[in-house]
Amino acid sequence: MFDDFELRGPEATHRAGQLLAPLLQAGDVIGLIGDLGAGKTLLVQGIAKGLAVPEGVRVTSPTFSLINEYRGGRLPMVHVDLYRIEEEGELMHIGLEEMLDNAGVSAVEWCDRFEVLPDDHLVIAFEIESQESRRISVKGTGSRSVALAAAWRAGLGA
């Protein structure tokens, strides 16, 4: 089941990430879909903030580095961006599966480019409605992520 939310303004995207953070458990995987500039990274920044990742740790799109790791928060976080990956073989090369299998939280931008996520993951798809707002669709693909999606929806007051 897809749930839709409207996020009005960048603050709403950041806040949505912050509200998701306390619900996250070790092993949770979040897939992010949406055009460049949709708000995927901003949501991840909100999650990092909500996990209390130290302010000095820069949370940016790992477009060139492919993987960023953020430590020092409630859970370690892995942030992946598949935008520049051309073939599946490169993912083996960077050891993505092992990364997602770790004890922390993982967020994967452009997760629709390759089938790399575990069966049970939360999908957040962004649509650019206008300059001022975004629409996100949220879907769980297994029991854990469905529960996570429901808890998040309650937190968002939707």
Ligand SMILES: Nc1ncnc2c1ncn2[C@@H]1O[C@H](COP(=O)(O)OP(=O)(O)O)[C@@H](O)[C@H]1O
């Ligand atoms: N809900 C929103 N409404 C309007 N603008 C937003 C919203 N969320 C994010 N933005 C803006 O969209 C851009 C998103 O950038 P970014 O998070 O880097 O996107 P992505 O990682 O999807 O490429 C930023 O300029 C941000 O201010």
Ligand SMILES: [Mg+2]
């Ligand atoms: Mg990004």
